Amino acid sequence: MTKKIRIFQHLTLLLLCSLALAGCATLPSNGPTSSAVIRGARDAVDVPYKVVDISPQVINALPPSQSPGIAQMSALSLSATPGRADVIRDGDTLSILIFEVGFGLFSGQSSIADAIRPPTAGAQQIVAVVREGGIVDLPYLGPVTASGNFPEQLADELRRRLKRVSESPQVIVNISDTAHSVAYVSGAITKPGRYRLTAAHEKLLDMIALAGGTAENANNVDIKIKRGAQVAQAPLNEISSESAANLELMPDDRVEVVLRRPSYTALGATEKVSQISLEAPSVNLVEAIARATGPSDKSANPRGVFVFRLEKGPNDEQPRAVVYRLNMLKPESYFLAQMFAVKDKDVILFSNSSSNLTQKLATLITQLINPVLPALFLLR
Known part of the structure; x- marks a missing residue:
């Protein structure tokens, strides 16, 4: 009888170990661990990326935060040949x-x-x-x-x-x-319509003001301008009255005010997974983490806060995948995070703690053993 009990116990333990090993691969989790993110940078094939620790040198080398559309609008301004807007044409x-x-x-x-x-x-x-x-x-x-x-x-x-x-x-x-020396304004604007160009040589922001402006937050709006076959689009909050992007409008220019609602997403070991709007011209990483309620005390690894970004430099034809890492246990990291700007479509990942997975595994084993223990005692 004792031999049968031992065999049953061994079989039970073997079954529990098998289930536990299987459970290690299928434990519920809301995101990868820090080591999994770093290992992925080495093994990723479909979407290769690199992990970079946030440092003063990295922050100084970041591509300019200015939208590439600003440069496109500036180029439109330089290539234009403004003339008098009051030439008489057919139909005037x-x-x-x-x-x-x-x-x-x-x-x-x-x-x-x-x-x-x-x-x-x-x-x-x-x-x-x-x-x-x-x-x-x-x-x-x-x-x-x-x-x-x-x-x-x-x-x-x-x-x-x-x-x-x-x-x-x-x-x-x-x-x-006249129907010729005019510019057209449409989209999320108070008074869309056709506006005549005068000897005042109206510029882009002048025309937006003439059309009543937009009721939307300027941080949520892009200005798109079409001139012939050329198209440029840039955030309204990046166009200043002194910049070349505030270009002089030409006859038949079409200006569209486009809603874009820039945002970032917080995922992983946080109290609330959320998509958060960038409602200010500039939001740094400290502010972004605070808005996302920060890493969870129960399940997050504060050494592994990651910012996933598709980044395109001035000389890049295609965006490259970069993951920036912040160690929140280092006091100096909070200064660095204040200098690191969060961009539209960034993903902030609060990585899971390895001890959290160990605790989940222990809980799973306990749940598996508890129903078996009474049977073992009955066989004694």
């Missing part, structure tokens, strides 16, 4: 003011009796549309070529022609409406 509506002194077409003096009276001044406003072919039709003057001229050039031509029928004509020409 012109406001023509004609002033006369003495005898003239619109002065009202039409008889000999009128001629002996003191000279009088008169004015007449004519609204005319430039038809296809660039011609504008005017009373007494007939068709006049307008397209391709500036308002003062057309005014000089009209004044020259009026001298044949008017004593002292003066002419002022303005473009009251």
Whole structure:
């Protein structure tokens, strides 16, 4: 009988060990351990990455936090050839003011009796549309070529022609409406629409202001500009009034205000897995960890706080995977974390503690042994 008990005990222990070994590979976990992340950097094939400890040298060598779209907008500004916005084109509506002194077409003096009276001044406003072919039709003057001229050039031509029928004509020409020297604003803007470009040479931020601005947080907005076949997009909060990215708008530019809501994600051994919005122009790693409620006291390894990032330098054609590591048990790490900026789409991983996995394994073995112990005592 004793021999059977020993055999049963051995079989039971063997079964428990097998289940425990199997359990080691399948223990529930909310993320990898620090050693697993480091080992993955050595073994990863599909998405190779490297682990870098955050240090002053690493922080100084980080690629600039400025969006690449800023450089693209600056390039658009340099490649443009701004000209006058008030050239007359087909389809424009012109406001023509004609002033006369003495005898003239619109002065009202039409008889000999009128001629002996003191000279009088008169004015007449004519609204005319430039038809296809660039011609504008005017009373007494007939068709006049307008397209391709500036308002003062057309005014000089009209004044020259009026001298044949008017004593002292003066002419002022303005473009009251146009479909050509305009920029289009759309998207998350208060007053989307078509806006005329004037001699003030409106810049990008000027046009955003003219359109009423955006009701969204500036940190959550991108400005996308399309000029012909060229497209550039950059965060609104990175475009300053003095920068080249605040480019002068050209006719037919299309400006779109795009919502992007930049954020980072906190995963692993933390009290709350979450996606957190970057609602400030700059958020450092200390602030990001605090917003994510930090590593869990019960299950996290404070030596292994990792920032997973797809990083693209100024000379990189494709982004490269980099994992930055912070050891929160070192006091100096808190200063370094204040200098390390968190970027859009970063993933902060609080690694699991190895002791946490050991505790889970011990709990699993206890749960497996407890039902067997009464049977062993019954066999004694």
